Amino acid sequence: GAGVSQSPSNKVTEKGKDVELRCDPISGHTALYWYRQSLGQGLEFLIYFQGNSAPDKSGLPSDRFSAERTGGSVSTLTIQRTQQEDSAVYLCASSLGLGGYGANVLTFGAGSRLTVL
Amino acid sequence: GDSVTQMEGPVTLSEEAFLTINCTYTATGYPSLFWYVQYPGEGLQLLLKATKADDKGSNKGFEATYRKETTSFHLEKGSVQVSDSAVYFCALSKINKFYFGSGTKLNVKP
Numbered sequence: 001g002a003g004v005s006q007s008p009s010n011k012v013t014e015k016g017k018d019v020e021l022r023c024d025p026i027s028g029h030t031a032l033y034w035y036r037q038s039l040g041q042g043l044e045f046l047i048y049f050q051g052n053s054a055p056d057k058s059g060l061p062s063d064r065f066s067a068e069r070t071g072g073s074v075s076t077l078t079i080q081r082t083q084q085e086d087s088a089v090y091l092c093a094s095s096l097g098l099g100g101y102g103a104n105v106l107t108f109g110a111g112s113r114l115t116v117l
Numbered sequence: 118g119d120s121v122t123q124m125e126g127p128v129t130l131s132e133e134a135f136l137t138i139n140c141t142y143t144a145t146g147y148p149s150l151f152w153y154v155q156y157p158g159e160g161l162q163l164l165l166k167a168t169k170a171d172d173k174g175s176n177k178g179f180e181a182t183y184r185k186e187t188t189s190f191h192l193e194k195g196s197v198q199v200s201d202s203a204v205y206f207c208a209l210s211k212i213n214k215f216y217f218g219s220g221t222k223l224n225v226k227p
Contacts, residue, residue, distance in 0.1 A: 031213055033215065035217075041219075041220075042206070042217060042218065042219035042220045043161075043206065043217045043220075045215075045217075048213070048214070050213065056214070091160060091161070093161075095213070097213055104149070104210050104213060104215075105151070105163055105166065106151075106153075106161075106163070106208075106210075106215060107163070108153075108160040108161040108162070109160055110159065110160040111160050
């Protein structure tokens with residue numbers, strides 16, 4: 001697609017429920033990133049995909065968080081047994097994934113705002 | 118490890134004032150450097166970038182020069198407008214990894 005598309009744009013859920021957030025990157029972008037932005041805070045790195053593989057999962061806060069990417073395209077971030085501290089905006093970004101020292105540019109989606117009651 | 122440090126905000130300026138937002142980085146090798154902007158209620162957008170030492174990135178009147186000797190990439194604009202009010206993030210990229218600063222909120226008053 002023309003841009004990075006994320007859904008849902010807003011999600012309100014009850015504590016303990018599972019949620020799935022979806023990211024559809026720009027066509028041809030091999031690298032995909034998930035970040036979390038809490039209210040008034042900076043960006044917290046969660047996970048990075050190159051193709052369908054996740055070379056860096058170091059940012060996932062706990063084992064309640066998981067992500068997958070299929071067909072080198074769409075990615076889903078799943079949060080199980082949500083907690084109130086999971087409330088944040090979840091941002092997805094993609095890039096060409098050039099590797100080396102090329103000037104990869106991240107293109108961000110508009111984000112999915114998650115509110116856990 | 119690799120990291121980015123930018124000045125704390127918020128920064129409050131009057132319209133037409135000169136803007137500087139400081140950014141310094143720590144990295145081995147040859148990172149690329151970026152400024153991203155997040156307008157209220159929106160996602161992050163690339164503002165400008167520089168890929169090697171002494172490069173100057175520029176866009177919408179904003180400029181930043183990649184200074185390897187001082188490991189800096191300060192953002193400047195000669196005359197800010199109310200519409201520039203946003204959060205600005207400095208970032209570096211190295212081999213598909215991106216490191217962001219904590220963001221600096223800019224408020225421009227008419």
